[in-house]
Amino acid sequence: MSRPRLMNRRPELLGNAIFDGYDFGLQLQFVEGANRLLLERDGFYMRRSEHPLYRYWRLPKGKLLAELDLLFHSLIELVDGRYAESWKSFCQKLEAAQASPDRQAFTWGLVFRIAPLAHGGILLSGDYHPGMVAVARRMRGIFLGQSRSWRIDASAELVRSNLILELGLSEEQFEILDTVQELLSDGTVAPVESITRISLGGPAQEQVAKASEDETSADVYLAAVPSIERTEYTDAQIEKALLSYSLLDHQPAGIRHLLQRTSALLADDMGLGKTRQAVIAAAIRAGDRPILVVTLSSLLINWQREIQVVYPDAVVALQVFDALAKWMVINYERLGDYVLQADHFVVMVIDEAHRLKEPTAMWTRHGFDIAAKVPSRYLLTGTPVLNRETELHTLLRLSGHPVGQLPLKEFCEQFAGSPEFRKDLRDAIGDWMLRRRKDVLPGLKGKQRQTLSVALSEEERRQYDRIRLEDRPIFARLGALRQFLEQVKVRVIMELLAELDIEDKVILFCEFKETVSTLRELCEVAGYGCVTLMGSDSLAKRQKAIDKFQADPDPRVFIGTTSAAGTGNNLTAANYVMFLGLPWTPGLQDQAEDRAYRNGQLRLVVVKIPLVENTIDQKLWQMLLDKRQLAQDLIEPDPVTESKAALAETLVACATAWT
Known part of the structure; x- marks a missing residue:
């Protein structure tokens, strides 16, 4: 006999409860007068329909539990029998939420x-x-x-x-x-004073007094890494070993640079094949023994492909420890999982090594723990200096270079603060760092940067000034202004897209994912095939977008955030690169541009950078130029090249007015 249905069953007062370790989320039925009870306990009602916990009440754990029985009985009095809920069932739901906390319950929309x-x-x-x-x-x-x-x-x-x-x-x-x-x-x-300031107005501020040396310490514990030594490889041995490989003219020298030292930095420009050179050097050095590769999450598949292009039968393990695999490729966040297995590896390749510039970062500490036990350590980065000279100190220390063994204060006194000091540093590390520019690739047609002046409309200027003068911390206003200016530039970018030839392809870089969404919608309306890449995309989705843009003639526009799409990817199908927002360092800008300007590019690459007049845009651009000069002092091989590069930069930075 079937169970009889209960008609007119009263709904429960508390539909669901969630807990993140700090606050509770309560899904309560509407009860006249309940708002007052919840607000008295610092409750907050989720009114935004897009919030995952829409129509939940959020209450602090301490406020809710301190007088839980009083709150419950007060609610029951207001309910007056319309909803079913017992004290036991109410407590059981809260206890169940506490037993299985969801730490992301209230993180939606946080920045x-x-x-x-x-x-x-x-x-x-x-x-x-x-x-x-x-x-x-x-x-x-x-x-x-x-x-x-x-x-x-x-x-x-x-x-x-x-x-x-x-x-x-x-x-x-x-x-x-x-x-x-x-x-x-x-x-x-x-x-800081040495870099162009971005001022948003308001009264002048007094600087806080510097902390005394007694109150601060720059000492950071990092595992001791063996000093760099010369290896047994001769030029003749390396030349013989490379006979079976198909290499570009400049690449044997890079492989030789790595093989003849137990640790070295290969700092070639983006697109010169650092990955290929490191793969071959590591394989020769390791023989049949295992190799650990550390890279960005977005580049794991790239490394697997590159290894298997050179060695089709290679066993490559991604993000897992496999004792039978010769190659293990992991991201920085997984370094801690490999500290205990460090003795297993004979070569460690650190891609995008500038990520280890901060000695207090946990992955830097784990990187040192592993490097201390691995005989050969190869560092790769096209941007060894992003902001300041001290960023090289940790990389030198990781390699076992004598300059890296200097205390940070002494390092700064000797090598930081002036072009002359930076030249001394460049001379001191010349044998450790090998850097070649793209002029070693005769097939490349060149790259031009063009800045475009954009004028705000009267209404846009009013909105800009309103945000600039809001009663919020300067950091919050700065972020809001950058996002607003990106939206302003959308109309400029759409006009530029309309002028492109049918054979042209373009990469659009944004700093905010909302701009990516806006551009995608406008491109679809205009009939431009496009693909997108953002940090929230899975590795498979990212690679699918890249492969489609490269191989399929239909998508002519690649839209991505600089943080997610600006490193590691090969996008040589594009011959135009446009920035709606600028990154904070010239190194990140260069890396983003060079997704198109790299080996395999057969056309001139044109980089267009709209700058909005009389806004923070122009100051940010000048700040990037200031930083670029600092980096050139350190990593460019000779002053004549530096002068020519600076002159070329000036000549191509033409200002075309957009209204």
């Missing part, structure tokens, strides 16, 4: 901003979350009430890593300024 400070540490600001407060307190942060931000004596990468571990955030939820900042007396920040 945190991190600014490095000139005299050490960072400034953390952004949306409120108790987990962020807990992380800041654990890291002995100091809260600055006026700017609603935390000053923390740690690196940006370490703070970000701790927040990701605590709250399960994605990289898209962070805005990180690579420019060194000064903390002002009101808790706001500004770029």
Whole structure:
């Protein structure tokens, strides 16, 4: 006999409960007068329909549990029998939520901003979350009430890593300024004096007094790495070993540079085949023994493909330890899992090695722990210096170079702060770092940068000024202004796309994923085939977009965020690159441009950079030029080349007015 249906069954007062370790989310039926009870306990109602917990009440754990019985009975009195709920069932739902916490329950839409400070540490600001407060307190942060931000004596990468571990955030939820900042007396920040300032107006601020040397310490524990030594390989032996490989004219010298040292930096321009050179050098050096490759998450598949192009039968393990595999390819976040297996490897290849510039970052510490036990360590990066000379110190230390063994203070006194000191540093590391520019590729037709002047309309100027003068911390306003200017440039970019020839393909770089979505919609309406790439995309989805853009003539527009699409990918199908927003360092800009300008490109690459008049755009561009000069002092091989490059940069930076 079937079970009788219960008609007119009363719904439960508490439909669902969720807990993230700090706050509860309660899905309650509507009860007249309940709002007051919940607001008295610092409750917050989720009104945004796009929020995953739409129509939930969010209450702090302490406020809810302190007087839970009183709250429950007060709600039951208001319900007056319309909903079914017992004290036992109410408590069971809360206990079940506590037993299975969801740390991401209330992280939707959160954005945190991190600014490095000139005299050490960072400034953390952004949306409120108790987990962020807990992380800041654990890291002995100091809260600055006026700017609603935390000053923390740690690196940006370490703070970000701790927040990701605590709250399960994605990289898209962070805005990180690579420019060194000064903390002002009101808790706001500004770029240091040696770099062009970005001022948003308002009264002048007094600088905070520098911390004394007794109050701060730059000493960081990192495992001791063996000193660099020369290997047994002769030029003749290497030449013989390379006879069976098909290489470009400049690549044997790069392989020889790696093989003849137990550790070295290959700093070739992007697109010259650093990966291919490192694969061959590592394979020769390792013989039949295992190799560890460390790279970015987005480049794991690229490395697997490159290894198997050179060695089709190679066994490559991605993100797992496989004792039978010769090649193990992992991302930086997985380094900690391989510390105990470090003795297993004879060669360690560190791709995009500038990611290890911060000695306090957890993956840097794990990288040193592994490197200390691996006989040969090859570092690869086209941008060894992003902001300042000290970024080379950690890489030199990781290699076992004598200059890297100097205390950081002594290193700065000898090699930082002036073109003459930077030349001394370049001379000191000349044998360790090999860098070639793209002029070694005779097939490349060249690259031109063109800045385009954009004028705001009257209404756009009013919106810009409103954001600029809002009563918010400068960091928040700066991010909002950059996002607004990206949206302004969308109309300029669409006009530029209309002028392109049917054979042209273009890469559009944005700093904000909302701009990517806007451009995709407009391209679809205009009939331009397009693909997109953002940080939230899976590895498979990313590779599918890249392969389609490269092989299929239909998608003519590739749209991506600089952080996700600006490194590692081969996009030589494009002969135009356009920036709606600028990254914070010239190295990141160069890497993004060189997705198109690399080996395999058969056409002139034109880079178009719209700059909005009388805005932070122009100051950011000047800041990039300042940083570019610093990097050129360190990594360009001779002053004549530097002068020619600077002259060429000036000549191609033509300003064409857009209204």
